[in-house]
Amino acid sequence: MTDNDSTRGSYVDPGREFVRDTRYIETRITADGRDGYPVEPGRYRLVAARACPWANRAIIVRRLLGLEGVLSMGLCGPTHDKRSWTFDLDPGGVDPVLKIPRLQDAYFARDPGYPRGITVPAIVDVPSGKVVTNNYPQITLDLSTEWTAYHREGAPQLYPEHLRAEIDEVADLVFRDVNNGVYRCGFAGSQESYDAAYDRLFARLDWLTDRLRNQRFLVGDTITEADVRLFTTLARFDPVYHGHFKCNRSTLTEMDVLWAYARDLFQTPxxxxxxxxxxxxEHYYVVHRDINPTGIVPKGPDLSSWHSPHGREALGGRPFGEGTPPPPPLPAETVPPF
Structure with a gap:
């Protein structure tokens, strides 16, 4: 075994279905500081990776709410080994604020024996260098509900109180069958577990198609947390999940309603x-060597059609409700064009 082989993670348990470890650090950053971490401008750093769908949610919500000036962001590179996400995009491979090369350093600062995966997104307390939380579903909800004093003028209501029960219900179905469903296909260790995950995935995508056929967004007439959670999986569907994870009944571009819905969101600031x-x-095809042993990254598909007209305006709806679109991204956080 080479050094490279010895540092690679393993994602498939032969003969078994994929089961995600959802035991996260549940400490919360709240307005009243009841867990010991009050909301404070400049105190915390969101550590994310653009490659990761779970982290992409936090990046989107932070930007929609205009929290860039109060919650800094560190970005890990797209690849990692079995130990940790790393800050290889930064000069010297060290995060300029946290002064660490690996995200695991912040986890171990809190718990030297931390036994589970080093995951993104994570929010780190900058003064202590300790991870506060990596509970990604709660992170975005708290950004919407606990950080309100620092939302930009015109920030949308992504988790309005009168719609929370419905948002939670839809988001749970989307998580089980779609967000996590693609992983249950890709990391299946048996034909039986793959077949079951595949059937659940596409049954739920069909259900979403029916739901979105005559309404612009998943819940109500504005963008909510539910849309953020679905979008990050749809954005990765054709580039990764269709081929790499064998989710190949159809491409997203062949699912007319979901493809138009995804383009509508994609073209929304x-x-x-x-x-x-x-x-x-790069992340999926290089990191998951047990399902892509060569590490070859495909050149396709052609992604230019993400910018094509979607026609969803005809359904009405107000993407930001009574609010306004966010301003352009900060120069340091601008994604290269494709």
Whole structure:
């Protein structure tokens, strides 16, 4: 075994279905600081990776709400070994704020024996260098509900109180069958588990197609947390999940309603301008060597049609409700064009 082989992670358990470890650090950053971490401008750093769909959610929500000036962001590179995400995009491979080369350093600062995966997104307390939380579903909800004092003027209501029960219900179905469903296909260790995950995935995509056929967004007439959560999987569907994860009943571009819906969001400020397709493809095809042993990254598909007209305006809806689109991304956070 070469050194490279010895540092690679393994993602498939032969003979078994893929089961995601959802035991996260549940500490929360709140307005009242009840867990010991009050919302404070400049105190925390969001560590993310553009390649990761779970982290992409936090990047989108931070941008939609205009929190760039109060919550800094560190970006890991698209590839990692089995130990940790790394800051290889930064000079010297060290995060300029946290002064660490590996995200695991912040996890171990909090718990030297931290036993689970070193995941993004994570929010780190800058003064102590300790991870506060990596509970990605709660991170975005808290950005919407606990950081309101620092939202930009015109920030949208991504988790409005009167729609929360419906948003939660839809988001749970999307997580189980779509967000995590593509991984249950790609990391399946048996034909039986793959077949079951595949059937659930496309049954749910058909359900979403029916839901979105005559309404512009998933819940209500504005963009909500539910749309953010679905979008990051749809953005990766054709570049990665269709081929790499064998989710190949049809491409996204062949699912007319979902393809138009995804383009509608992609062309909305705060969504497509956070997506880096090159990093997405490099991450999946290089890191998952047990399902792509050569590490070859495909050149396709052609992604230019993401900018084509979608026609979803005809359904009405107000993307930002009573709010306004976010301003252009910060220069340091601008994604290269494709």
């Amino acid at each position: 705060g969504f497509g301008d956070t997506v880096d397709f090159a990093q997405i493809k």
